[in-house]
Amino acid sequence: MATTLRDVAEHAQVSVRTVSNVVSGYPHVSEKMRARVEAAIEALDYRPNPVAQRLRTGRTGVLALVVPEIDLPYFSALAREVIDAAALMGYRVMIDQTGHDHERERQLLTGGERTMLFDGILFSPLVTKSELLEMERRSTIPLVLLGEYSFDGRFDHVAIDNEGAAHDAAAHLASLGRRRIAAIGAQPAETYATPQERTAGYLRAVDEAGLDRDESMIRPAASYRRADGHAAATELLRSAEPPDAIFCFTDLLALGAMRAVFDAGLSVPEDVAIIGMDDLEEGRYARPSLTTVSLDTPDLARQAVERLHARITDPESPAAEVTVPHRVIPRESTGGH
Amino acid sequence: MATTLRDVAEHAQVSVRTVSNVVSGYPHVSEKMRARVEAAIEALDYRPNPVAQRLRTGRTGVLALVVPEIDLPYFSALAREVIDAAALMGYRVMIDQTGHDHERERQLLTGGERTMLFDGILFSPLVTKSELLEMERRSTIPLVLLGEYSFDGRFDHVAIDNEGAAHDAAAHLASLGRRRIAAIGAQPAETYATPQERTAGYLRAVDEAGLDRDESMIRPAASYRRADGHAAATELLRSAEPPDAIFCFTDLLALGAMRAVFDAGLSVPEDVAIIGMDDLEEGRYARPSLTTVSLDTPDLARQAVERLHARITDPESPAAEVTVPHRVIPRESTGGH
DNA sequence: TTGTATGCGTTATCAC
């Protein structure tokens, strides 16, 4: 069926070794040999079997990208950049959705039935500290964390400064004269790093602005979808002293929150200013356009893939901590440019 | 390093054959043998090497999903469902982005350097008829087309009725009393099937409503992103006789068009009613919420994966043509429920 | 029911 190295070797009257050399670009091959082999390759339309190459070399040329849900715009934007960055370095990308299923995450990391299917993992889901500990104990596969814990430098880690970014977002609202600044996206238990760090940054900004901390202004979000932002904002607006500004931990939450403000008969930014994080394209076209904290996703993806590649080629290289810059982008939802 | 069948066999004092039987669930294995082998597997923490399995069996357990851009919400939603549906049938999914690069598409289909990396392809990008012809000539890998040409039943094909769906969308606008109904998303040349069919459906609805066909009301869109919808709508609104309704071939185009209407100082749906297609979650939270044509994406994904699986297991099975139902969902952008 | 041996298509180690 499929043409193999041996077929080419026979056709060109040389050994498989020589054909392999030509195919893999081994430098020490005489010109006439190379020409003969290449002619045979052309004639037989030969293409190497990657599966056999893998078995032999142990490398698969595939990276896994693990995300909670690929249809969350932030993750699909990330996936796009990761796929492109990986392609540039000769990798293909397999995407796994954990769907917030911790068991699924563990399986993916500790081997499960899927060992050796990829050379490394870009791990992006929310994850708890104890899960990371378990990973470190059991897993041996090269791993780069995207976002979340830096975890004592035991894993490569590429992310923004969550605390700082959240601080800047809330500080932006304060700088506009808003006094009752709410936050949406905290997580109830002390489980995940991202919401914790963002809450901390928010609180620091509140303190620095000389505002009162008000626990009732901090709202959890079970997930980071529009519906969660809508529900949380609706509750906030019903309270005795509603906020005049809301900092949402993601743009998607913010878009849901905006819709809730309109549904309550109020307007953005006049009654309530809103800021998100992620700089989704959707926010640029929303009405009003959404002020947000932008993080250079292409850069983040590129750095993550590079880190992972470095770890794959040299498993002993020290873990790196990469922080990608962020910046507030003022738009209409906080009163313009 | 890694434990192999042979290691397990030695540990359990049996042959590799027996271990293999146990691992692969071969029924005729005596109880004590099975127990001994399983104990050894447990003790050595053995896991089969999927790459070796593949080389041996020729099956990879991987499907490729080819899309133009994974960060277009329609395709990320599709990817989510495809990944889930594939997981249910024991497949993993590799995502490829063609980025509207026809050369890239051809490579993916006619083999390129990537042969035998997956068992089948779900092919979703826009594609021309001549490209499909070339595919049929050269490619041998199981393939299911999502959307686009049915192509004479030579490929399995899962899609909505594009012509009918477009007709229903435009007819919905006409039924609301709109007289100057524009369309955004046509493609200039006679290249792709989807825009052609949608244009045809639009024209049929215009005719049926007794309205005049007006070529200037049909606007092309280079891509299907918000920016394209914005640009096209802006032009339409500047014309001497601007439209009172716009049918956009995708929700993303519609969301861009809505923003353009606001930027022009007009309102939706009072001045211009807008309808899209795809039923993105984004449209449900937009202001005003976006009327759209919904197609059951989970169902489409499931059927596509099932078709592909059927073709993989039986390459001789006749090509199937599956049409997934659609329906108009009225929302605020056309004047409510 | 279980063991032995061969091959899937490569790469890489030896010789020459």
Added chain:
DNA sequence: GTGATAACGCATACAA
């Protein structure tokens, strides 16, 4: 610089 050949880890035809 090139040729023969042994793995890589698994599944299976054939034998027992």
